[in-house]
Amino acid sequence: MKGTLIMKMKNVLIVTKDINKARQFYHELFGLEMILDNDGNMILTEGLVLQDEKIWSNFINRDIIPKSNSCEIYFEETDIEGFVEKLERLYPKVQYVNRLMIHSWGQKVIRFYDLDGNLIEVGTPM
Numbered sequence: 001m002k003g004t005l006i007m008k009m010k011n012v013l014i015v016t017k018d019i020n021k022a023r024q025f026y027h028e029l030f031g032l033e034m035i036l037d038n039d040g041n042m043i044l045t046e047g048l049v050l051q052d053e054k055i056w057s058n059f060i061n062r063d064i065i066p067k068s069n070s071c072e073i074y075f076e077e078t079d080i081e082g083f084v085e086k087l088e089r090l091y092p093k094v095q096y097v098n099r100l101m102i103h104s105w106g107q108k109v110i111r112f113y114d115l116d117g118n119l120i121e122v123g124t125p126m
Contacts, residue, residue, distance in 0.1 A: 012073065013049040015056045015064055016116045022050050025115055028090055029083075030075055048073070053116075066117025069097075073114075075122045080108050083122055087112070 016022035019042055026032040032044040040052035057064055077083045084100050087110075097111035097119065109123040 009047075011043065011047045011049045013051055013056075014073070014114075014116070014118045015053050016050050017053050018115070019050050019052050021115055025091070026050075029087060067113060067119070068117075069119060072111070072119040072121050075120070076125045077122050078125060080110065080122060080124050084110060 014022075019040065023034060023042060023044070026044055026048060027034075030046075032046055032048060034042055034044055036043040040055045042050040044050065053064055080100065087094060095113045097113070098109070100108060100110045102108050105126075107123050107126055109121055111119060111121045114120055
């Protein structure tokens, strides 16, 4: 196709029951800051968008399925042991998919759910 346009991905949107608690979670664990608060839609740094569950479910007219395990949000951290300590200190009731492990290729990773059942992976850089 002549003049093929490569689109730029701008954001990833996740649904949350309590947008302020979600904002605090992503700030405390990952250092994400709020860029824009638009009444139920909040844009954070790194392209993460939080949207109030009521707005999303009205828009799509379908049920929200927490812990659907169909996608994950991926972060990298060089001091992953320090991150795990912070996670356990700040959110001791977090639900893990897997605790800190080492893949066969040497990467350390941990997977867990955020407050709304969105799957998160934190791994060491490859």
